[in-house]
C-alpha cells in the first residue's frame with residue numbers, strides 16, 4: 467500500500483517539507499511578474515533554433531532566414547499550447563488524488579502544485595493569445611485500451627506528469643539562458659523553470675516510491691506492459707512537437723508531408739534523445755526502463771496530431 471511506503475520513508479518526508487517551505491518562500495504574484503509588450507519583434511528568434519523541429523534538416527536548409535524566424539514563432543506558440551493542454555490534465559489528475567486515501571502525506575505539496583500549475587497555465591495561455599492569437603489544439607492520444615492495477619494506474623499518472631515536466635524543462639532551461647531571445651520570452655521560461663525544479667524533484671521521489679509499490683505488488687506481465695506504455699508515451703509526447711498547423715501558419719507548403727519527412731529524419735531520433743536525456747537517465751537508473759532505446763524510428767510516422 468502506497469501510504470505505508472510513504473509514511474515509512476523519512477527521506478521522502480524530509481524532501482516534501484523542504485519543497486513545501488520553498489514553495490512558500492518563493493511565492494510570487496504571476497499577474498504582476500512579467501512585462502507584456504504589445505508585440506514582440508518578428509525579425510528575431512522566438513525559440514532557440516536548436517529546439518525547432520526542422521533544425522539540422524534539409525527542410526531548414528530550404529527556408530530563408532525570415533521563414534525560419536516565422537517558424538520559430540509558431541513553434542514557440544505550439545510549445546506553450548502544449549503546456550496549456552498538459553497542465554490541464556495534470557491539475558485534473560492531482561486534484562482527483564488530493565486528500566484521498568494513500569495521498570495524505572503529499573497533500574500539502576499538492577496544494578502548492580495545483581496553485582502553481584494554475585498560474586503557469588495562465589501565463590502560457592496569455593503568451594499564446596497575446597502573441598499568436600491562438601492556442602493550438604492537440605489531438606487526444608488514442609486510448610490504449612489497457613486495464614491497469616491500482617498500483618500501475620497511480621504509478622503511470624505521476625510518471626506521465628514527471629515526463630511531461632521534464633520535456634518542458636529541457637526547453638525552458640535552454641530558452642531562459644538564450645541571449646538571442648527577447649527578455650519576455652526568457653523570463654517566462656526562467657520563472658517556469660524555477661518552479662518546475664521543485665515539481666521535478668518531488669516527481670522523481672514519488673515515482674520511485676510508486677515504482678517500488680508496483681514491483682512489490684504487481685506481476686511481471688504487467689511490468690512489461692507498463693514499460694511498453696512508457697515508450698509509447700515518450701514517442702507520442704515528442705511527436706506532438708511536430709504540429710502540421712505550425713508549418714502551415716509559417717507558410718511552408720504541404721505541412722503534413724513536411725511533418726512525415728521530419729519524423730523520418732535521423733535528426734529527430736537524435737533530438738528525442740537530447741530532449742529526454744535527463745528523464746532517460748532517471749528511468750534507467752531506477753530500473754523503470756532497462757535501456758534508453760525508444761524505437762522512435764520504428765514507430766509509424768504521421769500519428770499524433772497529424
Ligand SMILES: [Fe+2]
Nearest residue numbers: 582583586662
Ligand atoms: Fe508548470
Ligand SMILES: [Fe+2]
Nearest residue numbers: 583631662665
Ligand atoms: Fe509543474
